[in-house]
Amino acid sequence: MKLTKQDQPMTAHQAEQNTLHAIQALPASTTPKELLDIVITHFACPVGTIHRMDDTTGLLHLVEKRGIPDAILSAIERIPLGKGMAGLAAERRAPVTVCNLQTDQSGQAKPAAKLTGMEGSIAVPMLVDGSLRGVLGIAMPTAHQFTESETTLLLQLATEIGKRMID
Numbered sequence: 001m002k003l004t005k006q007d008q009p010m011t012a013h014q015a016e017q018n019t020l021h022a023i024q025a026l027p028a029s030t031t032p033k034e035l036l037d038i039v040i041t042h043f044a045c046p047v048g049t050i051h052r053m054d055d056t057t058g059l060l061h062l063v064e065k066r067g068i069p070d071a072i073l074s075a076i077e078r079i080p081l082g083k084g085m086a087g088l089a090a091e092r093r094a095p096v097t098v099c100n101l102q103t104d105q106s107g108q109a110k111p112a113a114k115l116t117g118m119e120g121s122i123a124v125p126m127l128v129d130g131s132l133r134g135v136l137g138i139a140m141p142t143a144h145q146f147t148e149s150e151t152t153l154l155l156q157l158a159t160e161i162g163k164r165m166i167d
Contacts, residue, residue: 032063040066052133090134100119
């Protein structure tokens with residue numbers, strides 16, 4: 001029996017490209033909620049955030065969230081650069097990862113991050129033409145070291161989301 005191209009399972013690379021193309025094809029009016037839902041669905045992450053950079057205050061402002069406990073909401077509504085994973089990703093303009101938030105000793109994640117119950121976590125800057133528009137963050141309930149491929153995809157998705165973060 002010969003399998004047609006349609007019958008073959010999708011590779012991880014094809015799934016990544018499909019997710020990226022899906023976001024690129026969305027209209028500019030697509031809401032942050034819709035964008036975040038696509039990202040967390042692709043990565044099977046119950047927790048995710050989108051923060052917008054406010055150049056006037058120098059703070060990251062929470063725009064959209066999924067799975068964030070109320071107990072830490074006030075701590076992540078406004079984040080200074082350099083504080084916590086999102087603040088570090090914004091300051092460094094580079095991804096910040098933690099394999100396990102519950103056991104992390106690196107100091108990259110704030111202690112309150114443990115209240116999410118998540119383990120594998122990553123925050124990536126939303127850079128558009130060199131300009132910081134915000135930070136995209138996701139987390140999963142198991143320890144996870146994000147691969148180079150996953151990180152590259154998240155940076156690409158963050159750029160696409162950042163293009164929509166214009167006031």
